[in-house]
Amino acid sequence: xxxxxxxAVILATGLSAGNSFAADVVHVGRDDFPIAQMVxxxxxxxxxxxxxxxxxxxxxxxxxxxxxYYGDTKTQTLSVLNTIKDRLAEQKLGLEDIVMMHIYLAGxxxxxxxxxxxxxxDAYRQFFGTKEQPNKPARTTVQVSALAGPGHxxxxxxxxxxxx
Numbered sequence: 298x299x300x301x302x303x304x305a306v307i308l309a310t311g312l313s314a315g316n317s318f319a320a321d322v323v324h325v326g327r328d329d330f331p332i333a334q335m336v337x338x339x340x341x342x343x344x345x346x347x348x349x350x351x352x353x354x355x356x357x358x359x360x361x362x363x364x365x366y367y368g369d370t371k372t373q374t375l376s377v378l379n380t381i382k383d384r385l386a387e388q389k390l391g392l393e394d395i396v397m398m399h400i401y402l403a404g405x406x407x408x409x410x411x412x413x414x415x416x417x418x419d420a421y422r423q424f425f426g427t428k429e430q431p432n433k434p435a436r437t438t439v440q441v442s443a444l445a446g447p448g449h450x451x452x453x454x455x456x457x458x459x460x461x
Contacts, residue, residue, distance in 0.1 A: 322396060322458050324432050331418070331426045333433045336396040342458040345394075347384055349401070349454040351446055352376035366448055370405055370413035373451040374420035381455055382424075390457050392424055393432040397456040400438040405450055412440040417451065 320339035326332065338344065353376050355368030367373055382392055402417060404410035417438065426433045434455070444452050 321460055322394070324396075324434075326433060331422055331433055332436045334435070336435045336458075338396055338458045339460060342460045345385075345388060345390065345457040345459075347381060347455045347457065349399075349452040350377050350380045350384070351444065351449045351452045353380065362447060364407065364448065367446075367450070369407070370402065370416035370450045371420045373449065374417045374453075375423070377451050377453045378420060378424050381453060385457060388457075390459055391430070393430055394457040394459045395425075395432070395434040395455050396458045398434045398436040399454045400436065401441045401444060401452045402438065403441055403444045403450045413450070414438065 320341060322339070322342060323337040324333045325337065326334040352367045352373035354366055355372050355376065356365045359365035368376070378392075381395075385391055385394065400417065402412035402414070405413045405416075424430065444450070
């Protein structure tokens, strides 16, 4: 067990030098990597499960079945993350409270049916691991054969947690 992990466990469980306190959610990972290796959620936290969100139309004037209607992967990821941000705000939460994220990417026809991981990451890095919002969730990203909505390239579901 690494020292950083040991310290994170001590902080998360409130065992520091015998002190009893309300533990905070702890994000563990490398500073130079945009995803947490793990997030430790203490039992005192309330957990919020957000259903998958997909993009709003980027260009409502475009034909609904055209790639321009929802935009490319980066555009859709920006839209989805802003939707998630708004949903969290309704519960008085922020992006910093996200502890786990599952990202589903459909293959982009403009990229020979391969997911645009770089485009998703360009958008993701605007929200996580920034100076304004340094927390990074644990995360999984996978390519799926298709998403429910035609033209959707991105769907993201999240789990957030906050101590009282």
